[in-house]
Amino acid sequence: MNAKEILMKAVVCDRSGRIIQALTHYQDGIKILMDLVNEETDAGRKKVYHSRIKEYLDRAEQIKERISRFGHSGSLLHNISIEDGATGYSYYTLFGKYLSNEVQEVLIEEPYLIERYQFQNLINFLEVIIKNCADLKFVRLVTKTDNKNPENQMITLDNIKADLSLREITLHFTFEDTLHDRKILLSSGYVIKIGRGLHIYKPNNPRYTLGMCDYDFRKCLQTDVDILRIKKVS
Template sequence: MALQSAGDLLKRAIELDTAMKYSESLVCYEEGIQVLIRLMREAKNDTEKKSFHSKVEQYLARAEEIKKIVKSSEQDSHQRVKCIQIKEGDTGFSYASVFGPCLDNNITDVTVQDPYIKAKHQVHNFVRFCELLVQECSKLQSVTLVTIQADFREQSQWLGELKESLKKRKISLDIQYSTSLHDREVRFSNGWIVKMGRGLDYFQRPKGQFTIGFSNYNLRPCLETTIETFHRLNTQFVQTKHDK
């Protein structure tokens, strides 16, 4: 039974390895190797032990190579600063398109700093963004919004409704008001940071409620803005780049 399990795991590891899905492959290699080591220790004769030992060494060698590939890939990813220049009237820049590359199931906390989550359409934008997080981040526990408090009570009512909706999904929404906030950025607990010239409100107002782009943000024309995405491991690089 254990031998079959090891065989299935290592067969899957090789398939993923061949497909260059190295992170997933490494998990299967490591689990399969652990089963082989257990079988080696439980082997009743030297011949069996040597056979298992040979297989363990073979798969361990490949697993170590893949670890280097994965580490190198992660470092390269963290060294890249992606800059999106959106021109007036451009389409194809929904929240899924812009933030999707940053999202994964390791994210537990997200912080949004945006002074303009006040008007009704801006709160709607924030709701759309939270919907994306709920859909793509299965371990999400909390969302923090830092914004400027409006001088009308509807803002707190709208955000309060969203807070209750997220609470039903066991996600907390912490709303913090600032009187001097200017920067617009989103920080994810997996290390990714997105800086946005216009914050979440970079879409043009739709021509009407029954026009293309009203519901699908990927089809809605945008306002001109710049969006930068980078990893916190590379924060020093970004600061140096901006100082030049």
Template structure:
């Protein structure tokens, strides 16, 4: 890394670690752990590049402190997971941004994720079908190589052909990426839940449909969901050592 790039890397490290501390203080430990790890790596890159000995000492101390906290969080999370007591709650306020599927789910996809179960009664209308498609796209991009996606939803009697056609298109497209998908319908489904076979269980009050309609087709946030405003909702995250399938 050249000296010219050093200030930018340092600013990025500070920003990521500041976010890690904020998440840590909010008891969003799994998310904070990811940020601590990313920030520490950036600081290590800075440490390798600096020439001033006093700065090297400063960065080593910072890295040591952040690593110690990250290890404490890791031990806490692992212990809670083993005891089946892990619970984290994320409150998304009205009009909040920064909660794309990638941002929200990424911290829980690290541990060998291969199979996903989605239970959501409202994957029927066009915008809901697109939400599910974007969720699938997020899964396809993961390094953990998801192999199967299960969807349990309600059937739209008014436009079932559109719903069935969309699911068939998604299914065929996923197959080209080595991912199998099956869809089942239930007329009594009410709860919204996403389960990962690495043990994480995510319950979102509004299911996948927590994004607001964009103000216009060519408005910021139409394509990038991190910039899309959200409805108010609550996300509860649990961990079960062995995910139970239904």
């Protein structure tokens, strides 16, 4: 798609309240416009491009700031302290009751998606939200770059993206190497903060034992989970 088509999608998402997806399209469209500015030699056209870029950039920054505030505000609904070695804490058990048809967008900020088990945790989480959020349309994933094997990381994420697209769900992933905090934002108005992010489970040892597939049987690492209620993301 060209910049115009992407930015039109951004505006449509913005007006319909899907601001997580709108932010992604604004950022992608702005990048293309900036590339066009650098290649443009006509002063008049450059001025038009700069005006458009400022308009969309201002709106993108407003949305970005709003999403950022969601992660630091809201009323605490539930705090769960998980002891080392505890079981019975699958993703669904932890926050399944907050998953519903109201969830159209999900933002996942998870710094560490490098090892095989970390991608397995991501897949398990995606299975839970897709199974329980029938109207889910968009997932934005923010993570760090795998500096040792970036190609494998990209291939794995692209495969997941392609698989979700078969279910008419868009996965957009981006890299922020300064990312530290972990959080999950549901567009229905909930923020889930887990001290260890998605990676709260110990490896099965031996591998072929209960907990391999059903995470309620999997032993956990010590961590805390906070679930906050915020205004609906729209």
